[in-house]
Amino acid sequence: MFVLYKAYEVQRSLLNAGSAMAAMTVDMLNDPRNPFAGTAGTQALASALDVFAHASAPRGKPAFGLRTVHVDGQSYAVTESTEIHRPFGDLKKFTHEGLPEDAPRLLIVAPMSGHYATLLRGTVERMLDRNVVYITDWADAKLVPEAEGRFDLDDYIDYLIGFLEYIGPGAHVMAVCQPSVPAFAATAVMARRGHPCRPATLTMMGGPIDTRESPTAVNDHAITKHYVWFKHNVISEVPANYPGAGRRVYPGFVQLASFMSMNLGSHMMSHYALFKHMVQGDGESAEATKRFYDEYRSVCDMTAEFYLQTVYVVFQNHLLPKGELVHRGHAVDLSAITDTAILCVEGERDDISGIGQTRAAIKLTPGVPDEMKKYHLAPEVGHYGIFNGSRWRNAIAPVVDEWIARHDRRGQGAKLSVVA
Structure with a gap:
């Protein structure tokens, strides 16, 4: 499996060259000086080549690119800053002048599952209406030198605790998909310690809290193969041309291939629709599709230890809902959570985290009052x-807004220094 990454790099170089050549050909076909430009045949060929060029183009880490936010008919400039820089992930902050000084502070925990935190750009933008928004900006593991050490589920939980300590008491947490598990665990760890920075609310959205509920194709894939199979078949070594050379990772391109294969027909139809939009001159629809795939195809690597531990803990053995998860030698006791308000959000048609998987958190927190x-x-x-x-x-964010407003603890305490 260690040769897979090198083979991918060779293929990527060839596709990059092919993408550049296709893009040049498109420019030539559409050049007004071309006597055949604008004809049906030329337009179809140019559109086909453009689809190929876009699909095979190299992609790096996207920018959030949030410049303004519109609140109650007013426009405000958005300020983006990196508050904490750590080897495996930064803490970013977004705010604007229209927010009151005592606006709720919200930590959005982005997935570490192959995509960058910018996949949640729309989430950040909407929640920025009424909150100072922080987000975990996880690093691409292939860019982290081996000298920085390991990063596993324990480290993930420690990072979240450290970020919450920086933000200070009374903050709110929103975990989207995969990080629902470590965010839930971090909340329990902080509750057991009586930590003053434990979150006021914890919103978990489409998270695999208990994957025994309504298993999906993703869950089935994780349990039909032994842990050792994943270790030997999907883990690779970062090649020498990256700062993280030698680090064992679960490559982002493998994750992307897995996700695309689950809905291959839909992706093929999307690209066919892109081709038709371009032939018809519907630039707006074509650009919308391109923007989606620019983000969707921008992938990063995960450390092998974090990926394998997630497979074992979350999908194969369900240690958190069974009360068997351990963090730094101590059991993660969900019943220790007593004053963090819990909101669970699920999608009726979610084919990644089935109905009931996130809702399980309601039953797992007996110490939290029903209200x-x-x-x-x-x-x-x-x-x-x-x-x-x-x-x-229009429908989900208002529920989160109302929940945060109902349980906000404004003006509590001062910012603590990072200790995790």
């Missing part, structure tokens, strides 16, 4: 629609 627990099922919403798109903005 501080809420479940919301979003009708006709798939996995990505939970945190992006019109249904997220």
Whole structure:
């Protein structure tokens, strides 16, 4: 499996060259000086080559690119800053002048599952209306030198605790998909310690808290193969041309291939639709599709230890809901959570985290009063629609807004230094 990454790098170099040549040919075909430009045949060929050029183009880490936010008819400039820089992930902050000084502080925990935190750009933008928003900006493991050491589930939990300590008491947490498990665990760890920076609310959206509920194809894939199979078949070594050379990782391109193969027909139809939009001159629709795939195809690597531990802990052995998860030698006791309000959000058509997997958190927190627990099922919403798109903005985000407002602890305490 260690040769896979090198083979991918060779293929990537060839595709990059092919993409550049295709893009040059498109320019030539569409050049006004070309006597055949604008004809049906030339337009179709140029559109086909453009689709290929876009699909095979190299992609790096996207920028959030949030410049302005519109609140109650007013436009405000967005300020983006990196508050904490750590080897495996930064803490970013977004704010604007329209927010009051005592605006709620929200930590959005982005997935470490092959995509960058920018996949949640729409989530950040919407929650920025009423909150100072922080987000975990996880690093691409192939860019982290081996000298920085390991990064596993324990480290992930420690990072979250450290970020919450920086933000200070009374902060709110929103975990999107995969990080629902470590965010839930971090909340329990902080509750057991009586930590003053434990979150006021914890919103978990489409998270695999208990994957025994309504298993999906993703869950089935994880349990039909032994842990050792994953170790020997999907883990590779970073090649010498990256700063993280020698580090064992779960490559982002493998994750992307897995996700695309699950809905291959839909992706093929999307690209065919892109081709038709371009032939018809519908630039707006074509650009919307391109923007989606620019983000979707931008992938990063995960450390092998984090990926394998997630497979073992979350999908194969369900250690958190069974009360068997251990963090730094101590059991993660979910019953220790007593004053963090829990909101669970699921999508009716989620094919990654099935209905009931996130809702399980309601039953797993007996110490939290019923009035501080809420479940919301979003009708006709798939996995990505939970945190992006019109249904997220207009139907789901208002539920989160109301929950944060109801349980906000404004003006509590001063900022602590990072200790985790």
